[in-house]
Amino acid sequence: MESINSIQLVAVMVMPVLFAITAHEAAHGWIASRLGDQTARRLGRVTFNPLKHVDPVGTLLVPLATFFLAGVLFGWAKPVPIDWRNLRDPRRDMALVALAGPGANLIMALFWGLMVQLGLAIGASFAWLATPLLLMGAAGVLINVLLMVLNLFPLPPLDGGRVLTSLLPPHWAMRFARLEPYGLFLLLALLALGVLGGLLWPVMYGVIHLIPGGDAALMVVANLMQQTP
Template sequence: MNALNSIQLLAVIVLPVLFAITVHEAAHGWMANRLGDGTAKMLGRVTLNPLRHIDLLGTLIVPLITFLVTGFLFGWAKPVPINGRNLRQERRDLALVALAGPGANLLMGVLWGLVAQGGLAFLDTSRWLALPLLYMGATGVFINVLLMVLNLFPLVPLDGGRVLNALLPPTWSAGFSRLEPYGLILLLVLLVTGLLGSLLLPIIEGTIGLLPGAEVVKELFFHRQP
């Protein structure tokens, strides 16, 4: 598979990355609104406008630094404001709101996989069309699965931590919640030491293997021939 030049590559990866971040955050707000809390909707956060979700430090600076230093993409967007007191069943609904983001990433991973499959169909007849579809689709699959798996890591303030917190008995939940101020610090330590990648990459690769376009993603991101 011929490579795109740097400008072409940047052009085809920006869209799936922006959608991965934007739809993830909008899904949290959409689910909260469905379950009784319209806070995010009133503040304009149930939107596909990426400018409403991008955080300068977490969405741009930290991901760039961590990728250059560790080879693993790590970052965050502006948290969607949720008022749990407005939800119908607070503990259950907070877990559903948390799951909405990774669920949106899984759905987008499937859709981008179909884009990559479409690129394969044109590979022998129209490479100028095939290559952008392949790179865009593969990037969409990889970034969405990465965000899904990372966010399901069972540590607050990640979505997986929110789900675990809702499942714990109330007394345990209170103690677990006290870890939240240190959650990002702990994640960064796991990332820098390589432990986070060791834990998550096998899950990421295994999940990708179940999606359409898996062979393209593995060739481009895991350097394995289909």
């Protein structure tokens, strides 16, 4: 595989990132609509149009800045509005809505893993097609597993925090939910201290190894890390 620079690497990652964010957010809204809350559907958020979910700062500026400055891809999309009062069983259904996003990322990771396998099957005979499939597939596996595992971290406003809030007794759930305004700052602090990566990477690697094409995706990413200036 030929060496690519950072600009080309970003270009390869654009489609997997947009699909990962779009599927994640649309899944939240779709499950909410199935469980009684039509807020996201009325606002046009149950869609695969990435423009409906992109946050100019969180989806574009912050990921580009963290990637080029620190080699870490970090960001967020516009939250999908959910009115828990419209849900049939608010405590249970909020957990299901929260789990829908990481679940969508798992499905996307499986899809991109199959693209990696397809790229390997095509081989050098059709390098013009195999190379993009391998690069985008590897990026798609890594990005979607990262989003899935990160969002399951039990800290509000992440999906894992909302699931834990739904599982805690009401008194403790109210106290835990008060962390939400500070959740992003706590997450950034854990990231800066290296604690977050130490917690997430082992889980990510374990999940990737279970995905068809996951080991090959890791090899492609490792090769890119060595080649990219």
